[in-house]
Amino acid sequence: MKLTKRLAVIASYIPDGSTVADIGTDHAYLPAYLVLEGIAPKAIATDIHNAPFQSALKTVEAHCLLNKISVRLGNGLDVLRPGEADVIVVAGMGGRNMEEVFEKAPEVLRQTNRLVLQPMTAVDMVRQWLWNHNWQIVDEDLLREDDKFYQVLVAEPGEDLHKGDPEFGVNLIKKGHPLMGELLQKREAQYGQVLNEIRRQAKTEIKEKEQQVEAKLMTIKRVKQQWLNAQKSIK
Ligand SMILES: C[S@@+](CC[C@H](N)C(=O)[O-])C[C@H]1O[C@@H](n2cnc3c(N)ncnc32)[C@H](O)[C@@H]1O
Structure with a gap:
């Protein structure tokens, strides 16, 4: 089968x-x-x-x-x-x-x-x-x-x-998983779009949401760097 x-x-x-x-x-x-x-x-x-x-x-x-x-x-x-x-x-x-x-x-x-x-x-x-x-x-x-x-x-x-970030965990990053870079790039683009949309609306009540998405983008940058370091040490 x-x-x-x-x-x-x-x-x-x-x-x-x-x-x-x-x-x-x-x-x-x-x-x-x-x-x-x-x-x-x-x-x-x-x-x-x-x-x-x-x-x-x-x-x-x-x-x-x-x-x-x-x-x-x-x-x-x-x-x-x-x-x-x-x-x-x-x-x-x-x-x-x-x-x-x-x-x-x-x-x-x-x-x-x-x-x-x-x-x-x-x-x-x-x-x-x-x-x-x-x-x-x-x-x-x-x-x-x-x-x-x-x-x-x-x-x-x-x-x-x-533990790491709940969306990405730590194991895929530690392993330098070959697809992780693409996943992070995709999520970075998606969160970037969300952030642009929030800023375009420029409503004060969504300030908190804006901060959450900004924090997520910072996390993705950090995780990406950890994943790149793991990849380098594997090669
Ligand atoms: C998309 S299929 C996935 C089938 C298979 N596990 C796979 O990964 O290919 C989701 C299945 O979960 C069943 N399902 C959804 N909720 C469930 C529940 N609470 N208990 C048992 N089966 C459930 C659905 O009836 C459906 O057959």
């Missing part, structure tokens, strides 16, 4: 021998791949909607994996018992939705060794949520598909002593 680049990157952060729960699985391609490749001895594939749940069942049946992958219909972690999964993957969902899923299931999270997350939006909120709930981000990855950047966060229980 061949995965898309995004799912293949996510799969690479699943330790061998883990029981994996893929929340919001849709077609269940990720759990099917992990079991077929012998990375996960068993898996749980869940989705909140019936159509993706049926697709997941179809994939699992087509690969004769019904004895190894449990396909479940339900909201977030409601359909998991504490301790059932070593690793929980939540990919392709918005950051706020992820937070809601986590907030409802502290018992399940307490017995999970690793989270592999790929938020479609609000990655800063997801990092902040992890930090506030005693998860450390131990690794991160970045990929681009169809001109869109995707960040992958790998978190394990424990206090994060190296």
Whole structure:
């Protein structure tokens, strides 16, 4: 089974021998791949909607994996018992939705060794949520598909002593990740546009917003320099 680049990157952060729960699985391609490749001895594939749940069942049946992958219909972690999964993957969902899923299931999270997350939006909120709930981000990855950047966060229980900016984290910068320069450039241009728009309106009540965006642009400059230094030391 061949995965898309995004799912293949996510799969690479699943330790061998883990029981994996893929929340919001849709077609269940990720759990099917992990079991077929012998990375996960068993898996749980869940989705909140019936159509993706049926697709997941179809994939699992087509690969004769019904004895190894449990396909479940339900909201977030409601359909998991504490301790059932070593690793929980939540990919392709918005950051706020992820937070809601986590907030409802502290018992399940307490017995999970690793989270592999790929938020479609609000990655800063997801990092902040992890930090506030005693998860450390131990690794991160970045990929681009169809001109869109995707960040992958790998978190394990424990206090994060190296946080960095919630939008960018520290791992991609420390690694001198080859795509990080492009991501920073894109964000710098986007925040620059926002700042121009705020200044054009020149309303006093949006002074605070202007200061926030200026601070963000300063952060991007600083992070860019750290990333360049890391790149130089790798070469
Ligand atoms: C864009 S798809 C992503 C599928 C797959 N995880 C991936 O990354 O390719 C998002 C899936 O999450 C499901 N979903 C959204 N909210 C959910 C929730 N609270 N609990 C379980 N599944 C959810 C949707 O039904 C949909 O099938």
